[in-house]
Amino acid sequence: MDTTRRPTDELLDVARVLLLLQGAVLIATTIEALFWTLVFPGAAGTPFLMTSVTALLVLVAGARLREDRSRTRRIVYGVEVVILVNLLIDLALAVVITGHVPPIVALLTRFVLPLSVIALLRQSARATVAAVAVSRLEAMS
Numbered sequence: 422m423d424t425t426r427r428p429t430d431e432l433l434d435v436a437r438v439l440l441l442l443q444g445a446v447l448i449a450t451t452i453e454a455l456f457w458t459l460v461f462p463g464a465a466g467t468p469f470l471m472t473s474v475t476a477l478l479v480l481v482a483g484a485r486l487r488e489d490r491s492r493t494r495r496i497v498y499g500v501e502v503v504i505l506v507n508l509l510i511d512l513a514l515a516v517v518i519t520g521h522v523p524p525i526v527a528l529l530t531r532f533v534l535p536l537s538v539i540a541l542l543r544q545s546a547r548a549t550v551a552a553v554a555v556s557r558l559e560a561m562s
Contacts, residue, residue: 429488429545436541440483440497443534449478456477471507473498501535508532 455470482497508531515523522528 425489431540432545432548433486433488436538436545437483437486438480439534439538439541440486443530443538444476444480444483446534447472447479449475475504488545494546497542498539501539504531504535541561 440484451472453471454472458466458469477552478496478500482493482500483492487493508528511531512522512528
């Protein structure tokens, strides 16, 4: 059994856990959007569709997240940026319409969580590049 771990494994493990947490929050939001779509027959199904697709992408990307998969990283970056853009739109609408900001928990889960995932993925990518550069230098000497 090989017990050696790469330098980026810990960062990716934390990113996977955060993506799992974010996926759980998105699933709860999907259930809420489905409920409100059923309660109000004239309501558009767009929030349900967007949150269900986002939850699926976050959970699948979290399961497939590895050091050597740059495509998965790009998908995660894209989903996190979409979540941040939706937060900005919702925040602007909330302030304009009601004059108040949303609750702090909503801001934390929709702002801090995506930023944390992006930061962890960037750090793990930098650690991978640095490890490859060091191993090439060691091979040359």
